[in-house]
Amino acid sequence: MYNPELFSRLSEKKVPVSTIQTSWLAEADVTLNMHRLDQLHPKISGNKWFKLRNHLQHAFDDGYSSILSFGGAWSNHIHALAAAGKNIDFPTVGVIRGERAEVLSSTLQDAESWGMRLHFISRADYRVKHNPEFLQQLLDDLRLSGSDVWIVPEGGSGELGVKGCEYILSAGRVSPETYDQIWLASGTGTTAAGVIRSAPETCVQSVAVLKGASWMKDEIQQYLSEEHKNWSVDTESHCGGYARTTPELLKFIEQFEQETEIPLEPVYTGKMMFSLYKKCVQGKIARGCRLLAIHTGGLQGRRGF
Numbered sequence: 001m002y003n004p005e006l007f008s009r010l011s012e013k014k015v016p017v018s019t020i021q022t023s024w025l026a027e028a029d030v031t032l033n034m035h036r037l038d039q040l041h042p043k044i045s046g047n048k049w050f051k052l053r054n055h056l057q058h059a060f061d062d063g064y065s066s067i068l069s070f071g072g073a074w075s076n077h078i079h080a081l082a083a084a085g086k087n088i089d090f091p092t093v094g095v096i097r098g099e100r101a102e103v104l105s106s107t108l109q110d111a112e113s114w115g116m117r118l119h120f121i122s123r124a125d126y127r128v129k130h131n132p133e134f135l136q137q138l139l140d141d142l143r144l145s146g147s148d149v150w151i152v153p154e155g156g157s158g159e160l161g162v163k164g165c166e167y168i169l170s171a172g173r174v175s176p177e178t179y180d181q182i183w184l185a186s187g188t189g190t191t192a193a194g195v196i197r198s199a200p201e202t203c204v205q206s207v208a209v210l211k212g213a214s215w216m217k218d219e220i221q222q223y224l225s226e227e228h229k230n231w232s233v234d235t236e237s238h239c240g241g242y243a244r245t246t247p248e249l250l251k252f253i254e255q256f257e258q259e260t261e262i263p264l265e266p267v268y269t270g271k272m273m274f275s276l277y278k279k280c281v282q283g284k285i286a287r288g289c290r291l292l293a294i295h296t297g298g299l300q301g302r303r304g305f
């Protein structure tokens, strides 16, 4: 059962920051550091740990005996939740979109091997998963009681998720005021909201990885107060939509890896860095600008490509 010492050890882990050197950065005369959340832990990668940490804390502080969440077959969130649960000895349940495949995705194979209980629901049910009646039926089917299992919304969003993401920069001992801009990839905007709160003096640039994400500004805004004005969401760099790619994107990722030896994936971090690259070569970033890019991890999902 839950091991608080392991939880603190993970919470206090220092995240490395890498200096990035490429020809296009030199030409644009900007400096770039990368905050390597992908290096946090061999299994619990990236921003998902931060989105989960306060949910986990809340679950055991309030006496819940397991934690349940939702995701697809390649979900970084499900993967991180299963790994975190195994690491701190807390039981996890993953409710997965679609039927159980004969051969599970590598993501779900990992999750199951780490002790996560997997439960598959149809795509139609998945769409109504946050409906209270559906949830009650789901818990009945799983023979779980609502007072025993803490339910984390899909992707770890919500105020507890945002709160956890306020720790992202301090985990790298990063002083945000030493940067002019902080870049990161966004799916729900939860991570961006936490980072914005923790860096009130620095411009935070979120790159939306899905199409038509004009809603994301409002989503982020609801977690912020008056003082947080210095941020924006780039809704034009999704390369065709969620998990879609273009040949240019894939080529950029390959070149970036060759030049820097830092792996990216095409769903999140690749799109964020590709957008940053394009702004640099188009001269849209002022000379002398000091940039920090957050590598939000997600490399396990590359096995799906």
Ligand SMILES: *Cc1c(COP(=O)(O)O)cnc(C)c1O
Residues within 6 Å of the ligand: 046, 047, 048, 076, 077, 155, 185, 186, 187, 188, 189, 190, 191, 192, 268, 269, 296, 297, 298, 299
């Ligand atoms: C989930 C995820 C994101 C997006 O985080 P949000 O808080 O949903 O915006 C970014 N990068 C990676 C690698 C992720 O797995």
